[in-house]
Amino acid sequence: MAGRALRPLHFVTATAQRLGEETLDQRIRYSGADDEVAELARTFDAMLDRLAGAFESQKRFVANASHELRTPLAVMRTEIDVTLSDDEADVAEYRRMAKVVRNASERANGLVDALLVLARSEAQSGRRLVRKVPADLATSVYNALSAVKAEAERMKLDVTTDLQAAPVVGDPSLLDRLAGNLIENAIRYNHLMGKLWLRTENADGHARLVVGNTGYEVDPGDVPGLFEPFRRGGWERTGSRGSGLGLSIVRAVCDAHGGTVSAVAQAGGGLEVTVRLPAADTTPVVAASATVPRAKGLGIAPG
Incomplete structure (x- = not known):
């Protein structure tokens, strides 16, 4: 009798242990009696929904941040390579290249600063502020x-x-x-x-x-x-x-x-x-x- 009573809980536990980062699309979807075990299963599925959303948001954020940083870095490298490959480049050309590189580096630096502020702010979200x-x-x-x-x-x-x-x-x-x-x-x-x-x-x-x-x-x-x-x-x-x-x-x-x-x-x-x-x-x-x-x-x- 105890085994039969605990069988649904064992099912929920086994499913929870099997789920991980690579299987966040799966859910327990318990279909037994509407009791405490069912409530536990629903709560766990809701938590998985939140985790899956957080993981997806994090992936998008990393991809976007990489793209944003890659653009000014690509501009700098292209300008430097093109100028260095030009044997007839004069001082004016090098000055023009330097201005482009400086502007691109300022953009990259501004993005890094913004990411640091965002990370600092989010780290304190829901917690006590470090400085009050x-x-x-x-x-x-x-x-x-x-x-x-x-x-x-x-x-x-x-x-x-x-x-x-x-x-x-x-x-x-x-x-x-x-x-x-x-x-x-x-x-x-x-x-x-x-x-x-x-x-x-x-x-x-x-x-x-x-x-x-x-x-x-x-x-x-x-x-x-x-x-x-x-x-x-x-x-x-x-x-x-x-x-x-x-x-x-x-x-x-x-x-x-x-x-x-x-x-x-x-x-x-x-x-x-x-x-x-x-x-x-x-x-x-x-x-x-x-x-x-x-x-x-x-x-x-x-x-």
């Missing part, structure tokens, strides 16, 4: 705007802000990267004389950051995929600017801080991204509007 200090999303926005001031002026963007104190507790460098990625994307995928709007606030126990822009039209159905690595709205990988990791890093930083991020495609083109993070228990003594100087020529003074 008082910070303010408004200050992160000011820092990011200062860094892209020249590019925003070159594109003659109409920048409007409504920045109120949005205190949080977390890693300031990651929060700066979050704001920087959102603002850089909003400029990179904008158009000449377009609009960029930013808003921070503290409400309902959450610090909010909203970054919106005009620009290329985004299909609403494609919006969720923009937060996946190497996805770029409206741009194929071969013709795109940027590494395609910006919004992936934003999502990872939000996860690490216990927050969320969402995006809405704008009618006529562009995107509005909203970040929500748990607000700090105390408000900074000095408001963000008084801690960061006005950036000249951009209209990015506090609202």
